[in-house]
Amino acid sequence: MAVQILGDCWDTITGCTKISAGCRECYAEKFTRWINRLDKTDKYSAGFGVVACHDDELDVPRKRKKPKTYFVNSMADTFHKDVPDGFIKKIFEVMNSCPQHTFQLLTKRSDRMAQLSVDLKYTDNIWQGVSVERQDYVHRIDDLRKVPARIRFVMFEPLVGSVGKLNLDGIHWTIVGGESGGGINKFRPMDVQWVREIRDQCVSAGVKFVFKQFSGKRPEQLGRLLDGKIWDERP
Numbered sequence: 001m002a003v004q005i006l007g008d009c010w011d012t013i014t015g016c017t018k019i020s021a022g023c024r025e026c027y028a029e030k031f032t033r034w035i036n037r038l039d040k041t042d043k044y045s046a047g048f049g050v051v052a053c054h055d056d057e058l059d060v061p062r063k064r065k066k067p068k069t070y071f072v073n074s075m076a077d078t079f080h081k082d083v084p085d086g087f088i089k090k091i092f093e094v095m096n097s098c099p100q101h102t103f104q105l106l107t108k109r110s111d112r113m114a115q116l117s118v119d120l121k122y123t124d125n126i127w128q129g130v131s132v133e134r135q136d137y138v139h140r141i142d143d144l145r146k147v148p149a150r151i152r153f154v155m156f157e158p159l160v161g162s163v164g165k166l167n168l169d170g171i172h173w174t175i176v177g178g179e180s181g182g183g184i185n186k187f188r189p190m191d192v193q194w195v196r197e198i199r200d201q202c203v204s205a206g207v208k209f210v211f212k213q214f215s216g217k218r219p220e221q222l223g224r225l226l227d228g229k230i231w232d233e234r235p
Helices: 027-038 085-096 110-119 139-144 192-205
Strands: 008-010 069-072 102-107 126-131 151-156 173-177 208-213
Touching: 085 110, 085 126, 102 110, 110 126, 110 139, 126 139, 139 151, 173 192, 192 208
Parallel strands: 008 069, 069 102, 102 126, 126 151, 151 173, 173 208
Antiparallel strands: none
């Protein structure tokens, strides 16, 4: 079983469209196809390419009093252009009203994230992250720095190229992982040196670092040792 780094899913939005290299083997797209073969009546029935908001999911965290960590919208991108500003504000209002929980958001639409952040309330229980899959997307980290989240994190997964020199000022946590899966467009290989250059910069900057997985059809079979050590630091 693959190691779980982020929290349990709270999916108020489904559907997305691909915008960058890391989207090629999108797990959410594959899951949508799979679930629709089993049950075409559920909330994924419109297909992956249709972005849909689900008001009936909004109150889920409010019903749970025991502290829990939620990964917000694992099947979509909260800051997708087709998600109305008003619905994003509803999501944040729920998170603001549930201080007992921790909420982790991850986006590739860092420009919209930064733009909307001035109108959203980032309470201390909201962690904001961006995905960076190779050097030409490092600018998303600059957008992340504009967000007033207590914890800002970067997900270098799937890492499909070197990211080069990083500015990690204001970043608290990084996660690195290779691509997985088979099929027509099977996983792209990951050079372990790309991982080392991120790790070494994190160590130098005092940023917590997790190495999640190598690239492979089933990465869990390859283990998580990087230079003889499991890197599993948390903020």
